[in-house]
Amino acid sequence: MAAVQCELACDAGCDLGESPIWDAATSTLYFVDINSKRIHSYSPASGAHRTIQLEQPIGTVVPTSNPNILLAALEASCLPSLADCLDAWLARDIVEVDVAAGTTGRVLATTPEEHGVDGMRFNDGKVSPQGTLLVGRMHCKWRDGQRGRLYRLDPGSSQLVEVLRPEEVHLPNGMAWDEAKGVVFYVDSGAETIVECQTDGQGVMRRGEDGSLLARTVSHAPTQHKHVPDGMAIDTDGNLWVALGESGSVVCYDAQTGKELRLVGLPVKRPTACTFGGEQLEHLYVTTRVESGKAASPHHGGLFRLTIPGVKGVAAAYPFPL
Structure with a gap:
């Protein structure tokens, strides 16, 4: 098997790098640093790296039909102080971000008040091939059994x-979507599963006449949350690439059988998410998070680029129509 090439694409120094997405319209790789309240943009052609500093943490970003506008899911702090709870009450929004100005603009939607505020934050999100945003919320005490929700914005x-x-x-x-099969895959990090769901006309999880999800479990690899499956991408063969938190690796699964096909080691311990990028989607970009102590890896918190012989990705940055 041909060797994988791994290189540091951008020494971003993220505390919690997440949500990488390749915008083909601008040939830009966007990702976020949730805890530092920053959106990062990286241009492979020039090597240019820019950050946009916001006032609230960002769970995820997605491109839109306007190349100058991103959508950002602003989230709440997980700290249980009254002030943070008040901030959280204001930080449940999907907002526009002007890339050039580095400022937030119109609020498109807000999570329902009855779904809670304290301890909740936005997590990963993507736009379906049909243009609907799917975005999750998680509870900061998810390891203690507190559960999240998944939303759609049409x-x-x-x-x-x-x-x-x-x-x-x-x-x-x-x-990740497989359009030919009419399915969407999603990771449930708490359950340590990858699930396949049939989709409706907007690429969203579909239910049967009895109200149950038309879904099946692709993979269940319990580690008692030692190595948590996190962000995911799909390649042209329909295989799923998943960043395994705290494992120092990215794993490839057969989407039909759930069999592990390949495990790719990284020069850092804490990968978080991955996406295919490049003009031919020939690279797998991986975000990472901070490490501490004397054993911390060089360039932890950076953005890494994998070139895997014979592997190319499927477009994931479907724009949200404005």
């Missing part, structure tokens, strides 16, 4: 509609 709507209820998902995470 084009032209101002309502975040619940797709997966707390009893159906523990910690919603990375998503």
